[in-house]
Amino acid sequence: MSPEFSEKTKKKIEEIVARYPQKEAAILPILHITQQEFGSISAEEEKLVARILGIKPISVRELVTFYTMFPKESLGKYHIQVCSNLSCSLLGAGNFVDYLVEKLGIKPGETTPDKKFTLSTVECLGACERAPCMMINFNYYGEMDPKKVDEILDGLK
C-alpha cells in the first residue's frame, strides 16, 4: 500500500504551505514531517510528497539525495550520530567510535539486526565545547566516554 498522511498531518502541511509565496518552498518542512511519520524517504514517500506539492517525484529525489537527514531506508529505533569533526577528534572521538563499533557489533552506516541502533559518524554537530559529542535521535550528549555511553545505551529500551 502506498503511504498516506493522516488528516491531522495534512492540515498541518496546509498551514506550512501557506507560509510561503511559492508552494515548493515548503518541501523541507514537509520532508521532515514525512521522515518523522514514515521513518525513511523511499521512492513511495517521494511520490507522496511530489503529489502534495504538485511537482515531479524526481524533484523530490534531487533534495533527498542532497541533504543528509532523509535516509532512504529505515534506521534503527535509536540513531546514534557521533561527531567526527576536529574538536571532537582532538578529544578522542575516534576511540569513542571504535568503542561503539565493538559494543554494538556494527560499523558506522549500519543498523543492528534487532533494528534497535543505527551508528553513524557525522560532521560538526555544533556542540564542540562538549567534545566528544553525539546525538541519539535529536538528543545531544557530551563529554562522552565508554562508561557514560554504557549508561546511556543501557537505559534505552
Next chain:
Amino acid sequence: MKEKVLTEHFGLENLYKIDVYQKQGGYRATEKALKKMKPEEILEEVKKANLRGRGGAGFPAGVKWSFVPDTDKPKYLCVNADEGEPGTFKDRYIMSHNPHMLIEGIIITSFCVGISVAFIYIRGEYEAIALRLEQAISEAYEKGFLGKNILESGFDLDVFVHRGAGAYICGEETALLESLEGKRGNPRLKPPFPASVGLFQCPTVINNVETISNISHIILNGAEWFIKQGLPKDGGTRIFGVSGMVKNPGIYELPLGTSLKDIIFKHAGGMKEGKKLKAVIPGGMSAPILTADEINIKMDFDSLVEANSMLGSAGIIVIDDKTSILDVLKVVTKFYSHESCGQCTPCRIGNSWINKIVKRIAEGKGKKEDIDSILRLASNIEGNTLCPLGDAAAMPILSITKKFRKELESHL
C-alpha cells in the same frame, strides 16, 4: 566600562520565557524603536555602531541594510541560524537561552528595512532549539509584538522557523536562499546580491543570529555605547567559542580586540593537564591556522586579517602538541570534500583529491611530491569557485601544509 551584552542574563532560570525576559527589560527596545524612532533613524544608529556581521564575513550590518532598494516588491529577512562551521556553537547558546533577544532584533530590523516576513533558517539538527524558537515566537504573537499592527504602529510582521536538513553549504547566504526556496543548496552567482535579488527574487536581508541579537542593545543604549564595548571600527562584544584541548571549553563573551592568548590561558583556563599548545584555529575551521608563537594577537576582524588569518565565526579550536598535524589535516580535508556542493569543479574535485592524498600519507603510502601536490591543488581551488566554500577549504589546507610542512614530510 566593558560589560557583557548578549550573555548577561544567560544564568537566569527560564530566561527563554517572555515574562522573565520582559522583567529584565526585554521588548523595551522594540517599544522605543516602533514608537519613538523612524526607520531611517534606526538605520543611522546601526551604521554608526559599526556592527559587523558575526557569521564570518564581518560585513557591516547597517551598510548591508542600506543596499535594500526602495521598491513595491515584498522584502524578506532571513536570519542565518545554520550554524555549521566546525568549532562554532555560540548561536546555539543565544537561541536556547535567550530566543526573545533574537526576536526583538528581528522585529526592529524588519521595521527599519520595511520587511513584513522573516524566516529563521536553522540547521536541521537543532530540532529542540527550533521548537523553543517557535514557542517564543508564539508568546511574542500573544503579547502583540508580532502579527498585525504591532504596538499600534501600523507595522505588520510574521516570523517563521525553517529547518535545514544537514548541509554545511546552506550557511552560505545564497545557498541558504536556494534551500529556503525548496531547492538543493547550490550557491548563486553574485551579483546580483541578495539585498536586491534575494529570496523569491525579492530584496532580502540575511544576517547571522548573533548580529541580529545585538540590535536591541544598540537601540536601547546607542551607537556610542556599543562602540565602547568593542573597538571604534568594530563595535560591540563577541561571543568566542573555545573548544579543543583547554581546561574550560565553552562560550566567552568578551570585547572585540581581546588577545587570543588571554582567551585561551585566562578565560578558558589554559591547556588541559600535561598538554602544551601547538596551534590554534581562531575563527572556525575555515580560518587559517596560527602556530603557538602567533597567539599574541588581538581578536578583531582587522588584526586577524593582518596576521593572514580571519576572525570568521570566532570559534577557537585549540590543538595540543600530542596531536599529529596529519590527523588534523585528515579531518579538515574530509570535511570539505564531504561538504562541497559539487557545483564548481575546482572545489568538488580538488577537495576530494586532496583528501585522498592525505589519507594515503596517513596509511604510510605517501609520495615525495605529495606535499607540493596538496599546495598546488589547494591553490587552484582558492579564488576559482562561485562561493566562499572553496576559499574556506583552501585557507586552512594551505596554512596547515605550509606552517607544518616539516612535520608532514616526516610521514613520507
